[in-house]
Amino acid sequence: MSAVALSRPARVLRIEIRRSVVPWSVPLILALFFFDSYRTAAGFPPNWTVHASAITNNLAWDFAPFAAGLGAWVASREGRRNTGDLLATTARPAWARQAAALGATLFWLLLTFLAAVAALYIQVALQATWGGPPLWPVVVGAVQVVTLAVLGFTAGALFPGRFTAPLAAIGAFLLVFIGFHAALNLTPDSSTNALLSPATGLPLEDVGVFYHVAPDVAIAQVMFMGGITVALLGVLVVAPVFRVRGGLSGAVGRAGRPLCAAGVVLLAAGVAASWTAFALTGTAKLGVSGWDIPALHDAASDQPIPYTPDCAGTAFPVCVHPAFSGDLPAAAAALQPVAAELKGLPGAPVRAEEVPAAGEGVSGTPPVYHYDGNNGIAPFLGSPAGADNARWRAGFQQELLTEFIAGPPNAGPRPDASVLPPTAAQQAVITALMTVAGSQAQFGEDMTNGHPTAGATPAQIDAAAQRFASLSTAARHAWLAAHLPALRVGEITLAQLP
């Protein structure tokens, strides 16, 4: 399309885009993106939702100071150059000039932002074995960039000094940080308005895998930030009225009643949208797929996502969710040696399956070991390659043995059993079985009134474990088959171990 064919606003916008200062900052933004967002996300599990959290958690940090600072810089141009009066004599109203300048700034910022998102998503697309790219984090991130740029732009337009740009940049940084701080302190019992902050802690490793992530919070965040943006645009439209002398009514008359009315409507609509979002987040409840906002929640999103697990092994099949297919070899290699030690014992699991959180344990007929993505397969927080280390393998094995021999933490005989570690005998047996499997158990030394809560010191437990591990496989198996029920309920002492 030739320049002649473009409309006047489009031509002005094109000139602003060509002359914009933002492209000079793009290399810095991209360098920050590479170090902060891209490299950080590279260490995440190959889960789309977890990777997408880098958009609101990391990318926002990278863009915040530049969006606000450059917005303020562009808006204060007329003030810095003392050309306000000259431009006031032109046929175009001030808001048209500002719209072109703001549009060009947003064009470059959003272009850079979307390029960064594309790089992040290509990275996870090369690793992920299941699912697809979530779009809500992209929308939230883009709206955040726009909001911060408009915030800076408004500050620059209203206070066109040389220090406005750095102060706007710092202000944006601090806003993101304060929101992050509030979001990290969020609990179901506290005020849930902190959900308005897009930056928050790292989500659990299996988020979005078994259940859809409800878009409730994202919708509220977009409504909140979008409302602020609209309100600020209203302020920009109305602001010239207050610069005209001769009383408010005279100023409105000169600036144009429709324009003033539009500005007031934008301001009111923006405030209403933000206030509504603020009120909505106050009603949020913790649901199966994260935070739900009743007024925005679709109950259909609470249904589990159907999937066919990926399994490995025949004697003891180990199954993972297809999203964690890359971890399957390591998971099977970790669990099968300890499962072999348990084979034939009463209640011994015949298979291991990954399940959603809070479903962990040995249950069913035949017994199946259910482990969740957060405590079981993915506590290493990393790519499948991160699973292939002794520490992770030992932790994964210990989870299975503890569930089988000691049971769930709250199923012990004493009222406060939920906070107690396995008994000394249970720890010794678990340690011995892990030693046989080539791993090392790790139990903390829990003390009660100056005495070991488990009933024996770590040294005593290790000695008993070594004794038990030195038995022949058949002898160990026979003893466990005979004493497992008593061992489970805590009736076996360390001295009774062979």
Add this chain to the structure above:
Amino acid sequence: MTAAEVRTQPAAPASPAWTGAPGVRLAWLHLRSRRVPGAVLALAVCGGVLRAALHWHWTFTSGFLAQQFPMIIGGGAAAVVAMTTHSPFGEPERATGRWLPYLRLGTALAMTGMAIGVLQLAVTGASLNGGIFTLARNVIGITGIGLLASLVTGGLLAWILPMAYVAFAQYALLEAWRNPWTWPVRPPDDRGAWICAAVVFAAGLAAFTVRGARTAPADS
């Protein structure tokens, strides 16, 4: 010629009947041309925000994340100092005499000291993670970055590189980097971090003193 003078009261010119020492008058005119009074106000805003954050617990009070908020404020103060490098007179000012480098040096040193002093005042009586020494080191080092940036971008855009460094330092803090050149994440008494920050500041100060900020209008 525009109508700006008619609509807006221009800044009062310095009185021709100056009775003080000529050197003081020269320094005062130099400071005014660099908008130092406005910079002091901006530094006060930074200090006020830091004080408010510590008072109302907007930030973490312990752990490595507690360093983030003071670091951002320190970076902001350094960016403000870097902005005072811009001269409204451009190239012709360089032909006005031999005092200009000394004035640049004095202004940069005074503003850096002022930034540290204002922030110290802001945290007096409050519990600041890392103490004022970490804050001072951040201001010194990041100001050096800003002074170096002013040679390339001009004074008006010299805030961009310090902001980028602060953003990078956030990442370094979260990743527990230990390189001395990521001095904001190092303990207050870390010698390597102090050396790095001081070297950057000295390099920026020396280069700025000798050459001055880029005089071409940075936003044209």
